[in-house]
Ligand code: KG4
């Protein structure tokens with residue numbers, strides 16, 4: 001069994017994953033404390049990870065019905081993410097692994113999102129084109145195997161989830177913004193406003209900053225009272241633009257690569273209208289269940305099945321990284 005830990009942002013997560021990719025248990029403790037600040041406060045996130053990690057790990061082991069003695073290796077997110085938050089998870093993972101002289105598998109968070117697709121009961125196997133859309137990243141990747149990917153395109157400014165979070169804030173909605181916008185948008189008309197999707201940006205890169213600015217101006221032009229009255233329409237049209245901006249690049253990539261299989265991952269992949277829109281593409285589609293799209297440790301355990309393990313005590317000096325991607329590039 002693999003015990004996996006994920007603390008790259010504001011969710012404290014632990015999971016037990018079997019070597020054949022079954023999620024035996026998965027615990028996610030979301031730190032609701034950040035909502036009042038309208039975003040994640042790094043220092044507060046680290047402190048909460050410190051308070052929550054032991055209980056979350058115990059909970060994951062208890063739900064799996066095993067003790068630490070039943071774990072063969074420990075996996076942990078090494079980066080990218082918030083350094084202080086990552087350090088708590090990595091220190092905890094080192095301690096658990098070292099206590100029983102177990103190997104440790106450092107996992108790249110982005111590779112983890114991709115590996116959510118490989119989990120049982122319906123693993124979606126490579127090769128495939130992968131759209132990763134989260135709060136920190138928006139990427140198109142060519143995935144040929146279980147470890148590594150080739151980057152085909154990425155955002156030039158904000159990530160899709162970041163755009164939704166900022167849009168939600170402009171509309172006076174809560175954090176995280178993606179789910180808040182999705183809920184409100186269900187009552188609105190996506191055709192009520194026309195927001196830009198950077199269609200003029202050729203190739204497979206994304207840009208969301210113009211969309212965000214456009215919402216800002218629209219809210220300003222409408223005035224506070226009218227914007228409030230049309231908040232559901234604004235949310236629906238804004239969400240529609242994010243979905244179409246993602247779908248446009250996916251369709252371009254499917255055409256230019258000739259790939260016939262599409263995987264979607266990352267927090268934004270939990271979005272209902274995005275899932276429905278991509279289901280209309282003429283491809284074999286693999287989107288993990290919603291709980292495996294947003295941050296979780298099961299995806300880290302899944303990636304660890306295919307990543308090299310460090311034997312004890314080689315990992316004791318292991319450090320975290322804040323940005324960039326360290327997963328091996330396949331081409
Ligand atoms: O993958 P994730 O949990 O964390 C990162 O690695 O960033 O993604 C979080 C992002 C946030 O921006 C959040 O607003 C967005 O995913 N998100 C959603 C939904 N659930 C989470 N966006 C749209 N619709 C959702 N249902």
Ligand code: ZN
Nearest residue numbers: 113134267295
């Ligand atoms: Zn993530």
